[in-house]
Amino acid sequence: MIPVLETERLRLRPLEPSDADVVQTLAGSKEVASTTLSIPHPYPDGAAEAWIGSTHQSAAIGEHYAFAIMRKDDGALLGCIGLGVTKPHNRAELGYWLGVQYWGQGYVTEAARRILTFGFTELSLNKIVAIAMTKNPASASVMRKIGMKHEGTFHQHIMKWGVYEDVVYYGMVKADIVETT
Numbered sequence: 483m484i485p486v487l488e489t490e491r492l493r494l495r496p497l498e499p500s501d502a503d504v505v506q507t508l509a510g511s512k513e514v515a516s517t518t519l520s521i522p523h524p525y526p527d528g529a530a531e532a533w534i535g536s537t538h539q540s541a542a543i544g545e546h547y548a549f550a551i552m553r554k555d556d557g558a559l560l561g562c563i564g565l566g567v568t569k570p571h572n573r574a575e576l577g578y579w580l581g582v583q584y585w586g587q588g589y590v591t592e593a594a595r596r597i598l599t600f601g602f603t604e605l606s607l608n609k610i611v612a613i614a615m616t617k618n619p620a621s622a623s624v625m626r627k628i629g630m631k632h633e634g635t636f637h638q639h640i641m642k643w644g645v646y647e648d649v650v651y652y653g654m655v656k657a658d659i660v661e662t663t
C-alpha cells in the first residue's frame with residue numbers, strides 16, 4: 483500500500499480520483515510531456531482517472547508506488563513522484579514531474595530524498611536508478627543533488643516525438659547510503 487510521507491514543505495500521499503483534473507492540467511502542458519516518456523500529449527480526457535485508478539493496483543502488487551506531491555502550506559497538488567519496482571533485481575526506477583509553475587524551487591529534490599529513504603528502508607530495495615534525456619539538465623541536477631552517481635550516457639537510446647534522444651543513467655545502491663551516514 484502507498485503510505486503518506488512527510489518532508490519539511492511537502493506531503494507525499496496516494497493519488498485520489500478527485501486529483502484527476504489537476505493532474506490532467508499540470509501534466510497536460512507540453513513542457514512537462516516533452517522530457518518524459520510516459521505522459522501523452524495532448525493529455526486525453528479520462529487518462530488521469532484511469533492512471534490514478536491503476537496506481538492503487540500497481541502498489542498492491544508491489545510494482546509501482548506513485549505519490550501526489552502536495553504542498554503543506556496551501557494543499558496544492560504540485561506534481562507526482564514514484565518508484566517503479568523490478569522485483570527480481572530488488573531495484574526501482576525513480577520518476578517525477580512537476581507543474582511548470584512549481585519548477586525551480588527545490589520541490590522535487592525534497593520529495594525525491596524522502597522517496598529514496600522510503601525505497602531503501604520501507605521497501606528494502608538494493609538499488610534505485612533514474613533516467614533523463616540529456617536535454618533535461620534540471621532532472622540530472624536533481625539526481626546528483628539526492629546523491630545518485632552518473633552510471634552512463636546512452637546515445638539515441640529512446641525515441642520521443644520522432645526524434646532519437648540521448649539519455650543519462652544515474653543510480654544509487656543501499657551501500658552508498660550506509661557509506662555516507
Ligand SMILES: CC(C)(COP(=O)(O)OP(=O)(O)OC[C@H]1O[C@@H](n2cnc3c(N)ncnc32)[C@H](O)[C@@H]1OP(=O)(O)O)[C@@H](O)C(=O)NCCC(=O)NCCS
Nearest residue numbers: 514517579580585586587588589590591614619620621623
Ligand atoms: C525535472 C523537474 C522534475 C525538476 O523539478 P524541480 O522541482 O524544478 O527541481 P529542483 O528545483 O529540485 O532542482 C532543479 C535543479 O536543476 C537546476 N536546473 C534547472 N534548469 C537547469 C538547466 N537548464 N541547466 C542546469 N541546471 C538546471 C536548478 O538550478 C536546480 O538546481 P539547484 O537547486 O542546484 O539550483 C521539473 O523540471 C519537471 O517536472 N520537468 C518536466 C518533467 C520531467 O522532465 N521529469 C523528469 C523526467 S526524467
